Amino acid sequence: MTIGPDEIVLHHYDASPFSEKVRAFLGLKGAAWRSVVTPNMAPKPDLTPLTGGYRRAPVMQIGADIYIDSQMALAEIERRLPEPPGVVGPAFAINLWSDRLWFQTTVAVVFGLIGDRIDPAFVADREKLSGRPFDVAAMKAAATPMRAQWRGHAAWIEQALTTAGTAFLLGETPTLADVCAHMNIWWLGGAFPAVASELLDGFDHLAVWRRRIAALGYGLRSEASGAEALAAARDAEPGPAPIHDPRDPLGLAPGAAVIVAADDYGRDPIAGTLVATTPDRLVMSRETSELGRIQLHFPRVGYVAHPG
Numbered sequence: 001m002t003i004g005p006d007e008i009v010l011h012h013y014d015a016s017p018f019s020e021k022v023r024a025f026l027g028l029k030g031a032a033w034r035s036v037v038t039p040n041m042a043p044k045p046d047l048t049p050l051t052g053g054y055r056r057a058p059v060m061q062i063g064a065d066i067y068i069d070s071q072m073a074l075a076e077i078e079r080r081l082p083e084p085p086g087v088v089g090p091a092f093a094i095n096l097w098s099d100r101l102w103f104q105t106t107v108a109v110v111f112g113l114i115g116d117r118i119d120p121a122f123v124a125d126r127e128k129l130s131g132r133p134f135d136v137a138a139m140k141a142a143a144t145p146m147r148a149q150w151r152g153h154a155a156w157i158e159q160a161l162t163t164a165g166t167a168f169l170l171g172e173t174p175t176l177a178d179v180c181a182h183m184n185i186w187w188l189g190g191a192f193p194a195v196a197s198e199l200l201d202g203f204d205h206l207a208v209w210r211r212r213i214a215a216l217g218y219g220l221r222s223e224a225s226g227a228e229a230l231a232a233a234r235d236a237e238p239g240p241a242p243i244h245d246p247r248d249p250l251g252l253a254p255g256a257a258v259i260v261a262a263d264d265y266g267r268d269p270i271a272g273t274l275v276a277t278t279p280d281r282l283v284m285s286r287e288t289s290e291l292g293r294i295q296l297h298f299p300r301v302g303y304v305a306h307p308g
């Protein structure tokens, strides 16, 4: 079914923990959205024409506007759908803790457990993505200390819920902080439920909180194809850009050539023309022969930008 120019499209795959945050946030908002399932490794021929080469999941699309990284997708969902409020207090700081520190611990626990059963094609893909060996033997060796760290991260949630005495981390209603803090529990709990139960044993407030988050659901999801998503981008014009921040430390003016890349892994450089920067977003425009003008939105935290 054709995708409308204002419809939220999520390029994702079901097992992707970063995508899960966005799906759950759409659930919190009660939003309708279109799901385009991408492969879990390169090549991604229906995705990279939209992103200028960025290949990680998830990516959100609305017409010819493309939101790179779960962080940017979450911010844009909040901007377009402000009710019920989701971005509250330190929610985005909690997001980055979950994405980076806790996620790397979960990677070691999960892949240490999968061990030698990992598909060699997947290993090769992730080595290319990270530029480092995907060292399963090291992950297996680190499994025990990493499990202890994993339980330590979860203990912070238990502690927060216990001391606040509230249903959710920041009060009686769910916020982005809950959705983000839940990501690693969702991943380990889905992949290895018995291990997750063992590592969460005794965390009674967390157990109830976990069920509350699951009850948020995923909003109204309906499937679409990659071809339909490309057609939606081709048929749409990018939306209005934010006002450029003259205080931006980058010192680039709108219209300048710019290159942006993630600063952790999947650092494929994306080149385009600067449209605007704000303290938390960089907007770039790309002229493509296939799809016309595409506008990309990157988060500032976690991405480096320099003159092109």
Ligand SMILES: N[C@@H](CCC(=O)N[C@@H](CS)C(=O)NCC(=O)O)C(=O)O
Pocket (backbone or CB within 6 Å): 015, 016, 017, 018, 019, 039, 040, 041, 042, 055, 056, 057, 058, 068, 069, 070, 071, 099, 129, 302
């Ligand atoms: N900081 C990024 C990280 C995204 C990420 O690492 N996603 C994983 C999947 S959960 C990925 O793209 N892995 C490689 C792939 O699927 O091709 C975000 O928050 O969106």
